[in-house]
Amino acid sequence: MSQTARFQSFEDPSHREGAARIAALRAAMARRGFAGFVVPRADEHQSEYVPANAERLAWLTGFTGSAGTAVVLADKAALVVDGRYTLQAAEQVDTGLVTPVPLAETSVEAWIEANLPAGGVLAYDPWLHTPDGLARLERAATAAGGRVEPTALNLVDLVWIDRPAAPRAPVVPHPESLAGEAASMKLGRVREALAKARLDALVVSDPHNLAWAFNLRGGDVAHTPLPLGYAVIPRQGAPRLFLDAGKVTDEAAQALDGLAERDEPGALPAALDGLGAAKARVRVDAATGAVALGRRITAAGGTLDVGPDPITAMKAVKNAAEIAGARAAHLRDGAAVTRFLAWLAREAPGGAVSEIDAVVRLEAFRAESNSLREISFPTISGSGPNGAIVHYRVTRGTDRRVRLSELFLIDSGAQYGDGTTDITRTVAVGPPSPEMRDRFTRVLKGHIAIATAVFPRGTTGAQIDAFARRPLWEAGLDFDHGTGHGVGAFLSVHEGPQRIAKTGTVALQPGMIVSNEPGYYKTHAFGIRIENLVLVEERHITGAERPMLGFETLTLAPIDLALVVPELLSPDETAWLDAYHARVRGALSDLVDPQTRDWLIAATRPVASFAQGPSQLPAV
DSSP states (O other): OOOOSSSSOOOOOOTTHHHHHHHHHHHHHHTOSSSSEEEEEEOOOOSSSOOGOHHHHHHHHOOOOOOOEEEEEOOEEEEEOOOOOOHHHHHHHHHTTOEETTTTOOOHHHHHHHHHHOOOEEEOOTTTTHHHHHHHHHHHHHHHTEEEEESSSSSHHHOOOOOOOOOOOOBEOOOOOOOOOOHHHHHHHHHHHHHHOSEEEEEEEHHHHHHHHTTTTOSSSSSOOOOOOOOEEESSSOEEEEEGGGGHHHHHHHHHHHOOEEEEEGGGGHHHHHHTTTTTTEEETOOOOHHHHHHHHHHHEEEEEEEEHHHHHHHHHHHHHHHHHHHHHHHHHHHHHHHHHHHHHHHGTTOOHHHHHHHHHHHHHHTTTTOOESSEEEEEEEGGGGGGSOOOOTTTTTOBBBOTEEEEEEOOOEEEETEEOEEEEEEEEESOHHHHHHHHHHHHHHHHHHHHEETTTTTTTHHHHHHHHHHHHHTOOSSSSSSEEOOOOSSSSSSEEESSSTTSSOOOOOEEEEEOHHHHHHHTTTTEBBEEEEEEEEEOOOOOOOOEEEEEEEEOOOGGGGGGGGGOHHHHHHHHHHHHHHHHHHHGGSOOOOOHHHHHHHHOOOOGTTTTTTOOOOOO
């Protein structure tokens, strides 16, 4: 079976040069009198997916996760990662050079405080840290008896001899028919927000916000259609876009004509100086605005206002066109995923499918729609124990066959011009164990609790996160990731500010899209996650004393009934699952081939048909 995919690489990270690279970095530190250097997994925009020339953490340590921070001292180094990447970090880095540290046990700042030598200077790149992040580093270094100092050039870049060039993917207009609102109207809303906050200008440092506000899309990073660049939007006057002119297509230039002035990225510092000289009060985004931006403004005499970019909240609430696009994308994607699940049911029991085979085949099904632009993140394809690694990335070195009596977890998504998808399904290959079925059903109960939740306006994701956890808590179980994240409209698959998590402090609003993805992971054994995307919508309840909200499930694909323990479901939960499967069957039957349709009918039959005990769905 062919093991190639258009959008995903399966190459193993290389550790062969790890010792030499860290030694070179330490030599650069020593020449400048630095005791340590901080290497975050970040670019100048704090992007989740960074261009190749910003993959400093991966180049230095071999760790390829989307979040993590290394601190390199003269005699030791640590890589701090959250619960999603604890197992991955331990497998990818040379632990003789770098010690993986779980964030749940020790923060970056705590590690610095405990290990930075007294009097030591901790260096950092001011383009890769936000003001809040820098403040934490400063407190930690001070507590250790040292201090922090910015570098004029990133020390990793000094020793990364074959560092790739900056990306120059074409910038194209995003049609208003899909955006649902003219860029001029969006910019007008931004100016109103600036006036309300008594601000003179906004520096747009988040490429997602730049793309949304100006109705542009690009390809400078993998998996998200972003043009990397900056913008300055004044309360009065024309906005200025700072984009490499060589990236801007004629169509994009025409769309921007009369809307914004365009400059090269190298002109940004002078523009910031100009804001400072004008004594402007300038908002810089707290989440993505680099320390270097604010320092430039204040050095020139301006007033820095660090806070949320107002575009972030605007972008999170989808308009009618974006919602229609999301529904169309999920219908198309559901057909592709269902074709994949039917194929898996036929092929996996015979031992013919590897994790990479599954990734390649699913991408091929999506590509056959002729609408696939990209995958929305690297597909997580985990068989057996690999499924227990929350953000597992299969490589040729870790690839394993899908085996009988194991669970297979596949978490994937797609970028279509009209919407972004993200779906996880866990399936049994051969008869599942009672433990697998119990855990799966508890995860399903939590998923249904979110899907059916009704809550008043003003409710945050943190307030409903526990709904998904209660069935697991009752058995002394839990999972170490959020229950849901925001999703963009042909933009980021991980979009803020909304989320369903213990840290989800933003109120959910109609039009927001979030994921619903509780899970359970037994280390070295199996992983379970059930993920659909849901749309926040109004709920009209007779006699309600306040406005109420709920969720519309957007994702359409079968949930493996062979893993369900019917006796653990309440009548209402059973009714939800039967209704969901009936909807999936009705929506997708005419969009798949006859062989898949037969499998789909069996896969979505009523839960009552499983009341006599588990059985495998037929491989039709």
